[in-house]
């Protein structure tokens with residue numbers, strides 16, 4: 277019976293629902309998978325490649341949360357402190373990311389740093405999904421609209437348009453790192 281609806285539904289394809297929380301959770305899941313891959317692989321080259329991807333994804337994710345998501349929800353949720361804590365956690369993660377990118381696999385504690393970053397992000401993600409997101413769900417914020425903003429900014433940053441802030445410098449450093457790897 278329900279199959280009859282199919283033919284008239286083509287118009288809605290362009291307006292895909294992009295709930296902000298779904299979008300952020302997809303990022304969380306993807307990064308978690310990358311950390312698992314990093315743990316499993318024995319190949320040094322693969323590890324370097326995965327770590328680079330982790331750093332890029334996390335930097336973009338942190339940036340869209342800080343620029344768009346956190347400011348949008350800060351005033352609306354019950355515990356504003358959650359946003360302050362999340363921001364501090366981002367800062368520590370970014371410090372670690374910077375070290376990982378600077379040192380590269382040649383660095384003595386490099387692998388340990390990637391693993392610690394993974395544990396750190398795991399903790400942060402749990403707090404977002406278990407404490408922050410439920411509070412956001414209770415607000416009247418239009419999460420589809422917010423999701424569209426997040427997605428648009430993410431695209432922009434992925435295309436290398438993040439000339440402001442840390443996104444731009446990361447693109448530069450990860451590119452020079454892969455060039456370095458090629459020459460080794």
Ligand SMILES: [Fe+2]
Pocket residue numbers: 338341362366400404
């Ligand atoms: Fe976050």
Ligand SMILES: [Fe+2]
Pocket residue numbers: 300304337341401404
């Ligand atoms: Fe997040």
